[in-house]
Amino acid sequence: MTNRTKWQAHLPTKDQVREFITSSTGPVGKREIAKAFGIKGADRIYLKQMLKELLEEGVLEKGHRRSINPAGTLPPVLIIEITRIDDQGEAIAKPVKWDEDTPPPVIFVNNKTGNRKGPAPGVGDRLLARTHRQPNGHYEAKIIRHLKAAEGPILGIFTRTGNNGRVQPTDRKNKKEIVILDEYSKGAQSGEVVICELLPGRQFGLPEGKITERLGPMGDAQSISMIAIHTHGIPYEFSETVKKEALKAKPVTLGKRTDLRDVPILTIDPADARDRDDAVWAAPDDDPENPGGWQAIVAIADVAYYVRAGSALDTSALERGNSVYFPDRVVPMLPHELSSDLCSLHEGVDRPVMAVQMWFDKNGKKLRHKFMRALINSVASLTYRQAQDSHEGHPDEQTEPLKPILDSLFEAYKALKKARDKREPLDLELPERKIELNEDGFIKAVTKKTRFTAHMLIEEFMIQANVCAAETLIKKKRPCMFRVHEPPDQDKLEGLKETLSDMDINFAKGQVMKTATFNRILSQAKTETDRELVSALVLRSQSQAVYSPDNRHHFGLNLKNYAHFTSPIRRYADLLVHRSLISAHGFGNDGLSDEVADNFDAIGEQISNLERRAMLAERQTLDRFTAVYHANQVDKIFEAKVTGVTRAGLFVSLEPTGADALAPISTLGHDFFIYDQDRHKLIGERTGVVFQLADKIMVRLREVDIPTGSMVVSVEEEDGSSAFDAKARGKSRRALSKGRKPGTAPTGKPRKKRTTPKGKKRAQQRKSHQS
Incomplete structure (x- = not known):
C-alpha cells in the first residue's frame, strides 16, 4: 500500500484514481491523471508508484499507446460478433476473444457510419470495429469492416427454375438469393419452406447451397411457426436424455407437505390454456380483530420437485428460458410429460404445489402471509368466461355448485382492488387482439380480446403472491431473481412532452416520475384516438422490464418488491425463486445452491435476452399469419x-x-x-x-x-x-x-425560408441583379 506523508495529504487515494479512470470515456494515461488531480513535481513519483501497485494488483491494466484502463477493458479496435438484435433493431455484440473469468461487456453496434456501404449486421456476423467505452461500462462500436456473413443454416422459400432452383431467405436483411442445383435440391418443390447451407468455393455472383431439410409449403400453418423457430434459433426438440428424465417422473405423495386437499381450490384460465400453473381460493377471515377482512391461497405448481438443479431437465429449461407461444402451437420450456401433465394443476388429481396463504383487511391491505409446500386437489378447471358468467348471475352446470367459492373470490378481489386503486399502477389503454384459427390452422377471424373482471381477479391475486415471494426472500436474506422495471429515462420523455403540448396536456418533464403522473395524463385525453395516442407514447417512453438479482423495483406496478413466482412451468425465473424459497424455509434438499446464486447476474441477463427473443419470434409469426390471411386481398x-x-x-x-x-x-x-x-x-x-x-x-x-x-x-x-x-x-x-394553413410551421407561425450558404449566395445574386 502506498503511504502518503502529511505534505502529500492533498494527493488522491487509490480508490479515487481508480474511479477517475473507470468513469473516463477516453484514453487515460499518467498525464491525464496528474492534470485531473493537480499533481506536479515530485508528487509524480507518488503517482507512478501507486499506478504500479494497481497494475500489480490486477485492478488496472496497460492499454493502447501507454494508456491505463480498468481491468477487462476492450482495446480500441477489435473483432466483435453480433449476439442478438433487440426490439428497437439495435445490434448487440460481444468480443470474439475474451479470456477473462467475468462476463464480457455489452457492445452496442452503431450502424450509422457515414458513407460506409454494406448490409446491416445480423446475428452471428463478425465485424472489425472501433470501440468507445461508456461511463456505465458498456461500449459503443462503429463498424470498420464486415468480415463475414452469419454462419449456420439459412431458412428460405424454394422456387424451381428449370432443372435447378433458388432459395429466397426469409430474413429481411438477407436480400441475396441462393442457387440450388438439382442434385442438392432434395426434391423440393416451388413454394416450399426449406433449410439450406452454403457451399464453399464461390466468390462472385449468387452463392450456391444445398437443401438440408424440407419443412412444407409456405401456405401451411406449421411452416409459418417453423420459420420463426429456425430464424431465432429456438430449441423445439428435447434430447433423449431430457425425455428419459421426464418419463421417469412420478406423482407426488403427501409426505411432509401441508395437506390442502380439503380446501376447495380451483383454476381459472383461458379456454385454450396449454398448462395450468396456478390455483386460487378465498374466504372471509374468521379473525375477530380483522372485521370484513379476507384470507386467500395462491397455489403454484411445484416444478422444483421435478426439475432438479444440474439435471438435464434443468439445463434444457435454462437454455430455453421460457415457453414460446404461437397461434398454432407452443414450444414449451419443459417436456409435455411435465408441462401438460404432472406439473399442471388439473381438476380432480393430487398435485404438489408451492402455496402462499395471505391475509388482507377490508381495504385490501396485506397484513401477513406464509409459504407452504403442499398438496392440493383442484375442484374445477374453469375458463375466464365461465367464472365471469357465474359472477354476473349466469352459472352453468359446472359452476352452479361452485358459486359460493367463486363469490368469495370476487368479493376478496373487491377488497384487493381498493388497495390497487390507491397504489395507482400504470393504466394504459392498449387494445389486444386474438387470432382464431380454423381446422386447417389458418386465421378464421381476428377479434379484440374482452377483458373480464375474472381476468383482473387472477392478475391481482398473482401480483400479491409475487410480492410475498420477494418480501420473504428479502427478509430471510436469500437470493432473489427480481422482476425489475425501472422508471423511464428523462431523454425518452422529450417526445411525449412535445406531443402532449400540442394536445393542451401539461407535462413537466423535470418532475419525479410516478405512475400517477402518467395516469393523470391519460385521463386528460379527450377522445378515444387521443387516449390511444397517449397510451402508445407512454408505452414507448417506458424502460424494458428485465430479470435481475438487484432490486431496482417495479415502476409500472408501483411496487418496491416484486419477483415472478407464479409461472414456473413456462418461466425459468420463477423456478429460481421457488428454489430460493425452498432453501429459505428448509422445505427440502432441492433448493437453490450457492453456486447458482453466485451466478444470478449472468442468469438474469440470459433469461431477459431469451424473453426478448421469444417476444420477437411471436410477433413475427403473427405478422406472417396475417400476411397469409391478406395475401388474396x-x-x-x-x-x-x-x-x-x-x-x-x-x-x-x-x-x-x-x-x-x-x-x-x-x-x-x-x-x-x-x-x-x-x-x-x-x-x-x-x-x-x-x-x-x-x-x-x-x-x-x-x-x-x-x-x-x-x-x-x-x-x-x-x-x-x-x-x-x-x-x-x-x-x-x-x-x-x-x-393549419399551408406554408406554416407546426407552431402555426409562418415558416422561415431555408438559408443554406448556397441559398444565401443565390439570394444576394438575385437582389444584385434586380438592382
Missing part, C-alpha cells in the same frame, strides 16, 4: 391506424386484423414531408398535412410478402385519391394538422 382498401412514424414513412395497423404494414413516404402525397422525431409526426412542408401516431387513415394494400411477413400499403381514399387530394377538397380530419 391486394388492391383492397382498409381502415388503418398509424403505429409508427419514421423518415421512411408510416407504419400502420390494418383493421380489423391488426396486421402491420409500411406506407412509404412516397405514397403520402405530392409534398416534401418533414420528420418531427420528438412529436412523432410527418409534416407536409407545402400543404401542412400532418400524420402522427394513432391517426386513423385509409390505405390500399399494394404488396404482401409472406416469407418475411411484411406488407406495403399506399395512403389513399376509396376513390383512389391521396391524403394530399383529401385536403385539397377540404375534408376535415385530424391528420390535416387541425386546419
